[in-house]
Amino acid sequence: MSRKSVSFRAKEINSDVAQIRDLAISIGAVHEERWDETMGPTPFPGVSALRSWDHHLLNRYKPFYLPFCDLCCICTYGKCDLTGDKRGACGITMPAQQSRMVLIAACIGAATHTSHARHLLSHVIEQFGSDCPVNVGGTSVEVEAPISRLVCGVKPETLGDLEPVLDYCENQITQLLAAAHTGQEGNNLDFESKVFHAGMIDHVGMEVADLAQVSALGYP
Structure with missing residues (x-):
């Protein structure tokens, strides 16, 4: 699992070749895994990482x-009439507008669950420490975090290990919402692909909340 904010300080180092004083080394993260499964092709996938597969599905099941x-009222260029083959001031079509609204709704849900997970995780880390082990049932549970393992390629062992997973969720939600801004996206299938991504992120965030409350608070 990745460890954030790894720092090393040395007041003085003496050797045959050099004398070093006040050395400080800071590393953003160290990635360390202690499980045998082979890493998949898309750990922590970005918005476009699964786009080709999404389009494969969306072209088959349109x-x-x-x-x-019939109107788009999102920005100050409008209101824009999108009936028939009309386009909005930004060039958006009715199919793209409908899928954009679904993306916004999906992001609202993902943001709500991820925000709850962040609040909960911060609270239990403050109360029990970041080294509190992730335990959702001991040896009776074979895979403790199936969604986080699948999506992020990590095996969380402590509450602190869940923080990079939530960092990822928050980053992706921000990017998805940015795509819904005026003129950023015009293809309805690309909006739908991002809806899939938002749903995936939503489930990761919900799992983090469950892992935190079961492990630290003893919830069933």
Whole structure:
């Protein structure tokens, strides 16, 4: 598991070749794993990492849109009428607008669950320490964090190990919301791909919250 903010300080080092004083070395993270499974091809996948597979699915099972509104009212260029083949001021079409609204809704859900996980994890680390072990059932549970293992390629052993996972979730939600801004994306299938990504991130965040509360607070 990655360890964040690794620092080393030495007041004085003497050797045959040099004398060094006040040495300070800081490393952002050290990656260390103690499990036998082979790392998959996309640990901590970015927004576009699974895009080709998403498009494969979306071209086979095409989205069907039933607009609940003919207008786009998101930005100050509008309101824009998107009926028929009309485009908004930014060039967006009705299918893209509908999928964009789904992305925004998915990000709201993912942000809510991830925010809850962050609040909970920060609290239990403050109370029990970052070295508190992740324990969701002892030897009776073969895979303690199936979603985090699958998506992030990590095996969390302590509460502190969950922090980089949440950092990843928060980063991805920010990028997804940025894609929903005016003029950033125009293809409805790319919006739908990002919806898939938001749903995946949502489940990672929920799992972190479960791991924290079961391990530290003894929740069932």
